[in-house]
Amino acid sequence: ELRHIQKHYLRKSWPWKAQTLRAVDGVSLSIGKGKTLGLVGESGCGKSTVGQIAARLLEPSGGKLIYDGTELDGSHSMHPRKIRQRIQYVFQDPYSSLNPRFTIGRLLEEPLAIHRLGDKKERRRRVDEMLETIGLDSSFGSRYPHELSGGQRQRIGIARALMLRPEFVVLDEPVSALDVSVQAQILNLLRSLQRELSLTYLFISHDLNVVHYMSDRVAVMYLGKVVEITEVEELYDHPLHPYTEALVSSIPTDARHAKREKIILKGDLPNPLEVSSGCPFQSRCRYAFSRCEAEAPVLAQWKEGHAVSCHLYMK
Numbered sequence: 280e281l282r283h284i285q286k287h288y289l290r291k292s293w294p295w296k297a298q299t300l301r302a303v304d305g306v307s308l309s310i311g312k313g314k315t316l317g318l319v320g321e322s323g324c325g326k327s328t329v330g331q332i333a334a335r336l337l338e339p340s341g342g343k344l345i346y347d348g349t350e351l352d353g354s355h356s357m358h359p360r361k362i363r364q365r366i367q368y369v370f371q372d373p374y375s376s377l378n379p380r381f382t383i384g385r386l387l388e389e390p391l392a393i394h395r396l397g398d399k400k401e402r403r404r405r406v407d408e409m410l411e412t413i414g415l416d417s418s419f420g421s422r423y424p425h426e427l428s429g430g431q432r433q434r435i436g437i438a439r440a441l442m443l444r445p446e447f448v449v450l451d452e453p454v455s456a457l458d459v460s461v462q463a464q465i466l467n468l469l470r471s472l473q474r475e476l477s478l479t480y481l482f483i484s485h486d487l488n489v490v491h492y493m494s495d496r497v498a499v500m501y502l503g504k505v506v507e508i509t510e511v512e513e514l515y516d517h518p519l520h521p522y523t524e525a526l527v528s529s530i531p532t533d534a535r536h537a538k539r540e541k542i543i544l545k546g547d548l549p550n551p552l553e554v555s556s557g558c559p560f561q562s563r564c565r566y567a568f569s570r571c572e573a574e575a576p577v578l579a580q581w582k583e584g585h586a587v588s589c590h591l592y593m594k
């Protein structure tokens with residue numbers, strides 16, 4: 280569970296002038312055990328930052344992280360190494376995260392060695408077992424990353440994250456760098472691994488089709504904030520926030536939504552340093568009215584299990 284997580288950076292734009300960049304600005308999320316929460320939004324909206332904070336790769340500037348009933352803070356009430364093992368992160372670009380000079384076997388063994396788990400023989404056995412789990416045979420252990428296809432490399436990226444038998448995995452755009460034909464194989468692998476190993480996922484993507492396929496619930500981010508969160512089918516069938524409405528309308532050909540008008544968002548994501556008061560989406564919103572300029576909306580429950588941050592839905 281993330282409670283009011285913030286990540287602010289001080290930007291010196293001029294020697295006498297400093298501005299605060301609110302990369303993540305008060306994000307609260309929770310993910311049930313064994314479930315997948317999808318996190319969507321345009322690049323630069325802060326979703327990777329949220330993922331890295333959730334995986335404890337990055338310290339938040341404010342807010343709380345609660346894992347399995349325990350608050351994770353600087354005092355390390357839970358042993359940091361134990362937590363490191365239980366939470367893992369899979370990066371978008373598997374190639375850049377794999378040391379090109381190591382064999383696949385060594386790359387997979389490394390997390391076990393770092394955490395001093397098992398002897399050499401036991402580690403080798405776990406590497407072979409993992410290769411089989413992710414659909415590659417043990418001969419891959421002696422190959423190098425450059426000898427692998429993009430899809431195979433991402434299998435290794437996933438395997439490496441799973442070597443420590445984590446419970447919670449943050450998947451940051453895990454298929455975005457892959458050909459569409461390979462994407463489905465990796466997504467299916469992730470789904471079957473989730474079932475077999477009872478994994479909990481935070482699934483980050485800008486691709487709504489992929490998020491739809493993977494998630495139980497979905498949170499939509501815009502400029503460092505969650506603007507809408509609900510069950511996956513509810514979000515796609517009844518989007519409330521004007522931003523979500525536009526995103527969902529751009530999903531190509533779904534028979535159910537054939538009549539849906541495609542909404543083109545005007546303008547680009549504004550510079551986060553130049554966001555004025557009021558609703559951060561106002562510059563692109565086709566429903567903006569006077570209140571949107573004066574007052575920032577807050578995320579609030581609109582109906583059972585469906586929260587949105589927009590003045591159109593203020594009770």
Ligand code: SF4
Nearest residue numbers: 558561564571589590
């Ligand atoms: Fe649009 Fe106003 Fe809602 Fe913001 S608060 S999304 S500007 S209608």
Ligand code: MG
Nearest residue numbers: 322326327452
């Ligand atoms: Mg990212």
